[in-house]
Amino acid sequence: MNPEKLAKLQSQVRTGGKGTPRRKVKKAAKPVAKEDPKIASTLKQLGVQPIPDIETINMFMDGGKVLAFNAPRLSANVQANTFVVAGRPEEKSPEQALTEMISRMGSFGPDSLAQLAKMSEGLQASTNAGDVDDDIPDLVSAGEDDASANLDTTD
Numbered sequence: 001m002n003p004e005k006l007a008k009l010q011s012q013v014r015t016g017g018k019g020t021p022r023r024k025v026k027k028a029a030k031p032v033a034k035e036d037p038k039i040a041s042t043l044k045q046l047g048v049q050p051i052p053d054i055e056t057i058n059m060f061m062d063g064g065k066v067l068a069f070n071a072p073r074l075s076a077n078v079q080a081n082t083f084v085v086a087g088r089p090e091e092k093s094p095e096q097a098l099t100e101m102i103s104r105m106g107s108f109g110p111d112s113l114a115q116l117a118k119m120s121e122g123l124q125a126s127t128n129a130g131d132v133d134d135d136i137p138d139l140v141s142a143g144e145d146d147a148s149a150n151l152d153t154t155d
Contacts, residue, residue: 035086043075043084046077046080046082046084047077047080048075048076048077048082048083048084049075049076049077050073050074050075051074051075051076054071054072054074055070055071055104056068056069056070056071056072056100056104057069057072057074057085057087058097058101059085059089060094060097064093064094065091065092065093065094066091066092066093066094066096066097067089067090067091067092068089068090068091068092068097068100069085069087069088069089069090070087070088070090071087072085072086072087073085073086073087074086
C-alpha cells in the first residue's frame, strides 16, 4: 500500500488531539433478561411464590454430571410439589460441586460433616428400632381352613 494513502487514512481515524472528533466505539448491546409473558402467566396459574436469598442450586443428573445454578431465581408451590428454577446453569463434575458445597458451608468443616453423618446414622438406627409393627396384627389362617376342618369333624 502507498505510504501517503496510509497516512491519509490514519489521519482520518485520529482518536485524539485538539479539535478532532473522537472515534465512536461500537459496543454490542447485551440482551436484557426479560421474562416471557406466557411463562409469567403460567407461573401465576401455578401459584408459585418466590423464595429469596438462594445462593446456589445443584441438580445431580443421571449421567454423572451436575447442573449448578449460581444466584438463581427460585419459585415454589410446596402444596403442589412444584418448583421453578430460573437462571444460567453450568455443567460441573460431582467432585467440583461437592468441593464448592463444602467450602460454602463455612464453619462446617470435614469434622462437622463427620459428626452430622454419625448423628444421621444414629437417627436412622433409632427409627429402625422403633419401626416394629406393633400396630399391624399378625395374619391368622383364613376362615376357609377352619370351615373345612369343621365340616370334616361333623361327619
